[in-house]
Amino acid sequence: MAGTPEHTPLDLPEGDPFGPHNLPYGIFSESPDGARRIGVRLGDHVLDAGAAASALGSPYVSLLARPSLNPLLAAGRTAWSDVRRALTAWVTVPAHRETVLPFLHPLSAVTLHLPFDVADYVDFYASENHASNLGRLFRPDEEPLKPNWKHLPVGYHGRSGTVVVSGTDVVRPSGQRKGPADPAPVFGPSVRLDIETEVGYVVGAPSAQGTAVPLSAYRDHVFGLCLLNDWSARDIQSWETVPLGPHLGKSFATSISAWITPLEALDAARVTAPERSVPLLPYLDDADPSLDPAGYDLRITVSLNGHVISEPPFSGMYWTGAQMLAHMTVNGASLRTGDLYGSGTISGTEENERGSLIEMTWNGSHPLELPDGKRGFLENGDVVTLSAWAPGANGTRVGLGEVTGRIVAPLPAGS
Amino acid sequence: MAGTPEHTPLDLPEGDPFGPHNLPYGIFSESPDGARRIGVRLGDHVLDAGAAASALGSPYVSLLARPSLNPLLAAGRTAWSDVRRALTAWVTVPAHRETVLPFLHPLSAVTLHLPFDVADYVDFYASENHASNLGRLFRPDEEPLKPNWKHLPVGYHGRSGTVVVSGTDVVRPSGQRKGPADPAPVFGPSVRLDIETEVGYVVGAPSAQGTAVPLSAYRDHVFGLCLLNDWSARDIQSWETVPLGPHLGKSFATSISAWITPLEALDAARVTAPERSVPLLPYLDDADPSLDPAGYDLRITVSLNGHVISEPPFSGMYWTGAQMLAHMTVNGASLRTGDLYGSGTISGTEENERGSLIEMTWNGSHPLELPDGKRGFLENGDVVTLSAWAPGANGTRVGLGEVTGRIVAPLPAGS
Numbered sequence: 001m002a003g004t005p006e007h008t009p010l011d012l013p014e015g016d017p018f019g020p021h022n023l024p025y026g027i028f029s030e031s032p033d034g035a036r037r038i039g040v041r042l043g044d045h046v047l048d049a050g051a052a053a054s055a056l057g058s059p060y061v062s063l064l065a066r067p068s069l070n071p072l073l074a075a076g077r078t079a080w081s082d083v084r085r086a087l088t089a090w091v092t093v094p095a096h097r098e099t100v101l102p103f104l105h106p107l108s109a110v111t112l113h114l115p116f117d118v119a120d121y122v123d124f125y126a127s128e129n130h131a132s133n134l135g136r137l138f139r140p141d142e143e144p145l146k147p148n149w150k151h152l153p154v155g156y157h158g159r160s161g162t163v164v165v166s167g168t169d170v171v172r173p174s175g176q177r178k179g180p181a182d183p184a185p186v187f188g189p190s191v192r193l194d195i196e197t198e199v200g201y202v203v204g205a206p207s208a209q210g211t212a213v214p215l216s217a218y219r220d221h222v223f224g225l226c227l228l229n230d231w232s233a234r235d236i237q238s239w240e241t242v243p244l245g246p247h248l249g250k251s252f253a254t255s256i257s258a259w260i261t262p263l264e265a266l267d268a269a270r271v272t273a274p275e276r277s278v279p280l281l282p283y284l285d286d287a288d289p290s291l292d293p294a295g296y297d298l299r300i301t302v303s304l305n306g307h308v309i310s311e312p313p314f315s316g317m318y319w320t321g322a323q324m325l326a327h328m329t330v331n332g333a334s335l336r337t338g339d340l341y342g343s344g345t346i347s348g349t350e351e352n353e354r355g356s357l358i359e360m361t362w363n364g365s366h367p368l369e370l371p372d373g374k375r376g377f378l379e380n381g382d383v384v385t386l387s388a389w390a391p392g393a394n395g396t397r398v399g400l401g402e403v404t405g406r407i408v409a410p411l412p413a414g415s
Numbered sequence: 416m417a418g419t420p421e422h423t424p425l426d427l428p429e430g431d432p433f434g435p436h437n438l439p440y441g442i443f444s445e446s447p448d449g450a451r452r453i454g455v456r457l458g459d460h461v462l463d464a465g466a467a468a469s470a471l472g473s474p475y476v477s478l479l480a481r482p483s484l485n486p487l488l489a490a491g492r493t494a495w496s497d498v499r500r501a502l503t504a505w506v507t508v509p510a511h512r513e514t515v516l517p518f519l520h521p522l523s524a525v526t527l528h529l530p531f532d533v534a535d536y537v538d539f540y541a542s543e544n545h546a547s548n549l550g551r552l553f554r555p556d557e558e559p560l561k562p563n564w565k566h567l568p569v570g571y572h573g574r575s576g577t578v579v580v581s582g583t584d585v586v587r588p589s590g591q592r593k594g595p596a597d598p599a600p601v602f603g604p605s606v607r608l609d610i611e612t613e614v615g616y617v618v619g620a621p622s623a624q625g626t627a628v629p630l631s632a633y634r635d636h637v638f639g640l641c642l643l644n645d646w647s648a649r650d651i652q653s654w655e656t657v658p659l660g661p662h663l664g665k666s667f668a669t670s671i672s673a674w675i676t677p678l679e680a681l682d683a684a685r686v687t688a689p690e691r692s693v694p695l696l697p698y699l700d701d702a703d704p705s706l707d708p709a710g711y712d713l714r715i716t717v718s719l720n721g722h723v724i725s726e727p728p729f730s731g732m733y734w735t736g737a738q739m740l741a742h743m744t745v746n747g748a749s750l751r752t753g754d755l756y757g758s759g760t761i762s763g764t765e766e767n768e769r770g771s772l773i774e775m776t777w778n779g780s781h782p783l784e785l786p787d788g789k790r791g792f793l794e795n796g797d798v799v800t801l802s803a804w805a806p807g808a809n810g811t812r813v814g815l816g817e818v819t820g821r822i823v824a825p826l827p828a829g830s
Contacts, residue, residue: 251743
C-alpha cells in the first residue's frame, strides 16, 4: 500500500477512545443546512456511512444512506450486530482503505444534528444517592426516600419535542415561582437554573401495546446509550409539582450527546447493580444469573465553564436500564423506535460525585467557588459540559463524547 | 338535476349534527389494512377528501390526498379556513353534486384510524370540581385544592405512543399496588381501572423553542378538538405517584375520538370561562375583552355498557384551552404539529356530572347500580363511550362523535 499509514484518519493513535472498538453513530451534514447523513465517529473524523456502504456495495446501504438513525434503530438487534461488523471491517481491513478514506470528514468541518427522531421521553430517578440527597434537602424531617423508591424505578414522561443535540443554546426559561415568604406567585426568568447529569437509553426495536418487555429482552430493544443533561428550573419546578409532578421546570430543553454508543461497544463496561436492600417483584428481579449484567461502569465528568465540578460514577446506580425498561412496559405500554429514557441524575456517595448543582451547592447554600466567580445556580453565558468514557477490552477506553450547552438570556415573557 | 335529492348522502335530514356546518376530519380506509386517506364526515358518510379535491381540480389536493392529517395541521390557520370553505362548497353547491357523490362512503363500510401522528401529549387538570373531589377523597384533612391550583393550570406529560383511536380494545394493565395494610407491594392486574372524561386539543401550527405562545395566538396554533378518555389504573397510580406524578397508572392507553372538530365549527359554542377567584398573572389573564372566549359549551354523555352514567358539562371548566397552551409554552417549550393536550377530567357541580368512576362511586364506596350489575370500577368486557355535541348557529347541533373502548383481560405478566 502506498503512503504513510500513520497520516490517514484510519490510523489512530494508540488508545484513542473513538477507535474501531467504539464506532458510535450520529447524524452530520457538511454545511449547517446541508443534507443530513448518518456518520460513524472514528477518532476525530466522521465516516459518511451511507456513502461508504454504497461505494463498497454493502447490503446495508438502505439502513445507512439515511437522514436519521431511525431506520437502523428499527431494524433490530441482529441487524445492529451485522452493520457493526461491516463497519468494523471497513475501517480496519487494509483492502478497504482506499475506498473508505474519501468518506472520512474531519469532525471540526461538519455540523452534528439530533441523531434520531425522539418518540416518547421518560425520565427516571434511579440513583439512590441523588434521591436521598433531594429528600434530605426538601423533607428534612422525613425518611429521605419515599416508600415506593426501592420497589420500583420511579419515573415520569418528559417533553420529547424539546430534546436538542449537544451544542444547542438553552434559553433561560421563565415561569411562575413562589417562595415560602411570597404572598402570591411571581413571574420571571428562573433564578435557580440547574443541570441533571444523566445517561440516556435509546430504544430501537418497538414492542406491541398490551405486552410487557421482560428484563431478558433488554438488549433486543435498546440500541445504545447517550449522555443527557435534563436542564431543570428548580424554582418553577417546586411551585408547580404538586400533585402531578414536574412539567415546565423541565420541558423547556433536554440536551443529548450527538453520538449514540451501541450497547455492543460497552460489553467490557458491564457491571452488576449494587445489592438491593429490599426484595424485588419478579418482573424487576435481576438476580437470575442467566441475565446479562445491565449496569455500566461509565466515568462521567461535569464541567462548568471549563472547570471540572464533579465526577459522578454511573456504576453505582440502584436501578439498571433493563429494569427501567421492564418497569416502563409492565403495564402493556408499547415501545416505539426512538423512545428515549433517562437514568435520572447520577450522584455518587461523595460530595465531588454529585450530578446536580442543587446537590453540589446544597440548594445554593454552599456556592461553588470557581476561578470566574461563585455559582449557586447557572448564570447566563455559563457553559455546562458532561463527558464520559467507559472501560473497553484490554485496557482501552470507549469514549461517549460529550453533551454541552450554553445558557442564554431569556426572551421577553409571553402575553 | 336528475334523481331525488333526498335520497343521496348529500341531502341530510334537518338537524343532522354532522351537516355542512360541522365537517370534522378523520382518517379512514376502505378495508382494515387498506390505504389510509383523509375523510370528512357528512351525516353517516365519509367524504374521501383527497379524491374529491383531485376530481375538482382543487389546489388543496396536496393537503388532502394524504394518509394523515399532519400536513393539513401544519399548514396553519389561513389554510384551515380556506380548505374548510372549499369543503363546504363541495358538499353544498349543486354544481358539485355529481362529482362529489361517488366519493362519499357509508361510515359503516369504512375503518377509522388514529387521525394524526401524536407528537407530545400533555394532560391538564382544569376542572375545579374534579380537582376538589379528588382532594376531598385523598386528603380529607386538607384544603381540597393545592395552593398552586388557581394560579396555573396544573398538568404533566403523558405517553403519546399509546394514544389509540376510538374502538381500540384496552388491555387491563398490570402493575404494582400497595394498600395501606399491605406490608409490601403486590403485582397483578389493576383492580381499580377507571375512565377520565376529557376534551383533547389538537395543535396544528408549531412554535419555535425559546418563545412563548400568548393567549391571543391560541387560534393560530390549535386546529380543533376531540374527545379523549384517559384510562387510569387508580391502584397503580396511587402507589407510584410520589414524588414525580402519574406514570404507569396512565401510560398503557389513552383513547381519542376518530373525528377532529375544527375550532371554526365551534364558534357558536364559545363561552367565557367562569369568574376566577384569585388574580391571574398577565400571561394567563383572559379578562382582556379583545381576546376571543376560549371556553366551549360542550354537552358530554358518558355511557357504560349502553347506560348513561354521567353528563359532565364542559362549559364550567376553570382553565381554558388558550390558557393551557399559554402556560405550556411560557417557559419556551416549543409546539410541534400533532401535539395533543387534554383538559383533564371534566366534572360538574352535581353528582350526575362527574367525569370519572372514582368520583361517581366515591372511590368505590358507592357502586353504580346498572341493569347488568354493580360497578365500583371497570370489569373486563365493559364498554365505555363518551359522546358530545355543542350548540351551533341557529339552533343546530355540532356533533363531536364519540370515543369508545372495551376492557379486555390482561395478558400474562412480563418476565
